[in-house]
Amino acid sequence: VTLSTDDGMLRHGDEEFVLSFTDASGKPVDVGAASVNFFMPAMGSMAAMNDAATLTTSGTPGVYNGKVKLSMGGEWQVQIAYEGAAGKGKTSFPITAQ
Numbered sequence: 570v571t572l573s574t575d576d577g578m579l580r581h582g583d584e585e586f587v588l589s590f591t592d593a594s595g596k597p598v599d600v601g602a603a604s605v606n607f608f609m610p611a612m613g614s615m616a617a618m619n620d621a622a623t624l625t626t627s628g629t630p631g632v633y634n635g636k637v638k639l640s641m642g643g644e645w646q647v648q649i650a651y652e653g654a655a656g657k658g659k660t661s662f663p664i665t666a667q
Contacts, residue, residue: 570649570660572605572635579666581642588624590631590651599630601653607637607645607664620645642666 571589579586590600605622622637639645648661 572647572664579639579664581639581666583636583638586635586637588633588635588649597629597631598655599653600651600655603633603649603651605635605637606648607639608648609643609645639666
């Protein structure tokens with residue numbers, strides 16, 4: 570799974586991205602329903618943040634267009650889940666928003 574933007578950077582505020590599920594050869598894989606959440610843990614007096622993304626299909630199975638409004642810059646955990654004909658799964662990885 571990859572998350573990409575037009576310029577290769579993710580910024581706080583309104584952001585658009587592409588989420589792609591591919592096999593080992595790089596071919597898109599239709600995973601069915603997918604969801605993306607950006608999570609930042611609590612720090613000091615600041616509460617944890619969860620900024621959910623909206624996904625729409627792109628016309629290519631396994632490739633989704635996403636929109637999110639990130640509350641602030643910094644390191645986020647991208648939490649991805651999917652469920653469909655390809656099975657069910659979850660993953661997460663860190664990403665830094667400018």
